[in-house]
Amino acid sequence: MLRWIVFLIVFIIMDLYAFQAFKTITKNNWMYLLYWLLSVLVVGNFIYSYAGFNRSNGFSHANAYAFGFLLAIIIPKMVLLIGMFAEDIFRVPMAAYRYFTEGEAAKGNYLASRRKFISQIALGIAAIPLTSIIYGIYKGKYNYKVLKYTLNFEDLPDAFDGYKITQISDIHSGSFDNLDKLNYAVNLINEQQSDVILFTGDMVNNKADELLPYMNVFNKLQAKDGMYSVLGNHDYGDYARWESEEAKHQNLETLKALQKELGFDLLLNESRFLEKNGERIALVGVENWGVGGFKQAGDLNKASKQIKENDFKILMSHDPTHWEKQVIKHPYHYHLTLSGHTHGMQFGIEIPGWIKWSPIKWRYKYWAGIYKEMGQYLNVNRGFGYLAFPGRVGIWPEITVIELKKGAAIS
Structure with a gap:
């Protein structure tokens, strides 16, 4: 009171x-x-x-x-x-x-x-x-932007020169209120005609059933080499009240099943190989790992158990603090890490080439866009959906398209 x-x-x-x-x-x-x-x-x-x-x-x-x-x-x-x-x-x-x-x-x-x-x-x-x-x-919360990047790697397998990845993150399906705009966004993702679609966590706000009204929208997503996903902090149901631990556990199992029904291969501290013309790149997916009270279920060593040190690696990890705290200095070289989580706070000012600012920068060192440290790249997606504040001001919902190119890295 x-x-x-x-x-x-x-x-x-x-x-x-x-x-x-x-x-x-x-x-x-x-x-x-x-x-x-x-x-x-x-x-x-x-x-x-x-x-x-x-x-x-x-x-x-x-x-x-x-x-x-x-x-x-x-x-x-x-x-x-x-x-x-x-x-x-x-x-x-x-x-x-x-x-x-x-x-x-x-x-x-x-x-x-x-x-x-x-x-x-x-x-x-x-x-x-x-x-x-x-x-x-x-308007702003559905003002989808396609951001395109080209990243160069000297050790990229030749067969993957020109390989295109579409990354989406932080769908937060429980927040949507406009089905037509959502259909538009899914069509926009498919129009990119990327080789693979990677989703980096937070499919829902709290409960799996938030996804049900949108199954017939997201099941239209398609990529020729498949779709892969990881869990974000909201996907575990930690912020909801449950009548029992069993109910909470069942909610997570339901979410996993729904993602599979949509065509996503959910990586739970696991890896897969994307193969092309006899060559391959490793796709590694960890569960959520964050600091400041966020769940730390991610196990990078376990996820990388089946890959080799000299494999070309793409890591999916929801929270960019994982990259900062563990990934960069890991004995394995993770060429590209894809994260989300921050939403860019859904508020800020961005003028490409001039300014990129949001109050979230005081909480996260890496909060939006491409970063490079120790020869490794990180992309922090600004998020597909929204949470709490029902809008976006200056930081628009993002669909990221990354093209991998063979060649010397550009500074």
């Missing part, structure tokens, strides 16, 4: 500051009423959705939209708060000075009026996150 009281107090203070800026652009009382009504509805809906919320009960669409709409109004109001408070840093001391120097001569009007242009500048800046978040909720 205390946290909700604190939340309301902070929000009211923020709203009062924001309202002062809002009053500089209209004198219409009906607009004032609309302003406060919108605030009450959004905050009331958020409290209603989360007052008894327990993550283990699952994260519904109602929860997601309540959170999304709160962000849509609270971040712009934070911008206005900063703008208005910055002005008060000068207004309040000046009012105190006038009080002690002018006294009755000021006729009680010690506090100078707000300058209209400052309020309007703050409103203009606040409109940027407002429109961005609204766009992210209604």
Whole structure:
């Protein structure tokens, strides 16, 4: 209860500051009423959705939209708060000075009026996150981007020169709310005509049955050399409440069976070989391995037991911290590791060749795109789906296409 009281107090203070800026652009009382009504509805809906919320009960669409709409109004109001408070840093001391120097001569009007242009500048800046978040909720989460990379390897088997891999990650099927957009995305994956499709974990948010409504969509995925997958941290059902350990175990078994039905070969600390014209590359898949409280079921040594040190290797590992903590320095040389997990926080700014930024960079060293360390590559996919916040702002859902080329690595 205390946290909700604190939340309301902070929000009211923020709203009062924001309202002062809002009053500089209209004198219409009906607009004032609309302003406060919108605030009450959004905050009331958020409290209603989360007052008894327990993550283990699952994260519904109602929860997601309540959170999304709160962000849509609270971040712009934070911008206005900063703008208005910055002005008060000068207004309040000046009012105190006038009080002690002018006294009755000021006729009680010690506090100078707000300058209209400052309020309007703050409103203009606040409109940027407002429109961005609204766009992210209604359009951005399905704004699929195909990102293509060409990676060169001197020891790539000749038969695999030009071999194309499509990577998808973090489907989070329990979050979807638009079947048509999902069909479009699956068709977009197939249009890449890659040799193999690799899925790097988090098929669901919590429970296997989240995938059921979309089986007839994902079963359209196809690649001539097959499809392979690994588990992500959400796939184990660790964040849901189960009536028994047996129920939790059965949920995971059901998810494994559903992935097989879709045509995925699920690698559980295992390896496979992709063969072509008498040559081969090793495909290694580990279970989830992460830090900061995430499950560490991945066993790289076990997964690599059937391969040789001089094999060309592609590793599928959901969490990029695994690459940082174990893979790079492993005695075996893993030429390419494919990960996901971070979603790029579903929020950031990316202008290719200019800027790539997201707050997630303060949590993960490797959070989106291609990285190279010690002659080994990592690609962190930004995710196919979304979680918690029902949208994406600046960090769009990703389909990665990687072409392997024979030749000297390009710096």
